[in-house]
Amino acid sequence: MCRHHQAPATTEQGDKMADVVNVGVNLDAFSHAINGIQALRSSVSRVFEFLKDGMKNRETLEGREKQFIAEFQDNLQAVNRDLNELERLSGLVGRPSESHPLHNSGLLSLDPVQDKTPLYSQLLQAYKWSNKLQYHAGLASSLLNQQSLKRSANQMGASAKRRPKVQPSTLVLPPQYVDDVISRIGRMFPDLTIELFRPNGTSAVLLVTLGKVLKAIVVMRSLFIDRTVVRGYNENIYNEDGKLDIWTKSQYQVFQKVTDHATTALLHYQLPQMPDVVVRSFMTWLRSYIKLFQSPCQRCGHYLQDGLPPTWRDFRTLEAFHDTCRM
């Protein structure tokens, strides 16, 4: 073990740690480097505190400015010095040696050609990486599970014994039933017309025309709404093949905003057991856009904000707000 002359207290500690830690690390340089980090942190926070305090009172404005600049430069130079010191110390610390192989994988480190095929060190790095990834993924999944985003009634992760009994019945519905529900909803509102197409298999694609204001294309998955695109009344809804174009965004900013709001709405209205109620609520919400260009914002009273009319409709009260005014 390499050692420099140092105070006795550090020696004892160094001894104890040496039994546990690898041989190649220079422990004294390590502790000096930690002190160096602390010094760097304190000089950086000194810089920000100095900036926060601002200029001190002197007689002339020039005098104040000069003194401020001089002190600021001093602080920055202290930071620079500490950083250089830290770099020097970290160079002395050395790398933990890899000559303590871990059981069978250590047999990989017996390959003498270390430069060309650094298998063992790469293996260690990959292992550390995957551990960190697993840890972060666990954190992320616990955060995401707090907010349930499931819109269908599938019970994933339920015990294998129960799974055959809980059939996802709302996902497998006969197309005739879907047609009936949609046509019933279409007759509910006089100014909203719904046409149903099935261009790709059994998923329905609805073309919802709202008065002379907008046309919305709603892609369904059995009775669940998957996604939606809202375009202007005078925009083209077919692509070159003559089929419904379900991907192109609107060319008008107001309808791009309404598309975003509609996507938020279909995530908001969720009832896995009763999807037809969901579709009805969504259509009721969409119908409030009949007065998209006529209503002023309920909060600021203006019609326009950044060139856009009030595009947000509250999910409960259906009042119109600007996107920036919504409460």
Added chain:
Amino acid sequence: MGVTCVCQVPVAEGKSVQQTVDILHKKLEQLGAVKHGSFCVDCETYHATGNVSGQPSKLLYVMHNSETPLSCLALFEGGPCLIADANFDVLMVKLKSHFQNAKSHKVECRGSRYRYCDFLIKVGTVTMSSSARGISVEVEYCPCVVPGDCWNLMKEFMQSFLGPSVPELPSVFAAKPEGLFAAADCVDTMTQYLELFNKLRKQQIAGSNVR
């Protein structure tokens, strides 16, 4: 094609036509509009010959708009109108015996085009035989097709850069049989331009001083 409103902006006191146009451009740029090329609307007048004497000959107006470069609009004032393709001009030349071109009455409106969010604003100088007669401003709100719906919205926008000289709802929309809730189209725009040109022409004939 959205709802358009064409109006005339009076020349500012003590300034020339070009200076007023520059003031408008600056106000638009302050709002955040971005310049998007230029535009040109022109109108030629044709007298219908071969009429029964004693009746004033009807005037046929043939108009072009750079927004629809492949089309040409022919209309009688207050009467029927026709949208044809650009070869219509050649046809008019062939119909010389029936329609005579009043070359001195050609009116042109040229200027720059600005885009702000979903609005298209065109500020132009109306010239007749190379003398500037006035300033026209056209505001188009592209997403909406029903004038009755978005008139308040357009008025609020026009107030933000035109100030006090905001026009009323153009009469061409109110005059339709379905009223304000019929869809607007390019014929309405050109009719508004025609009204503006005729107004400016009459101003000159009346002898009032328009700089």
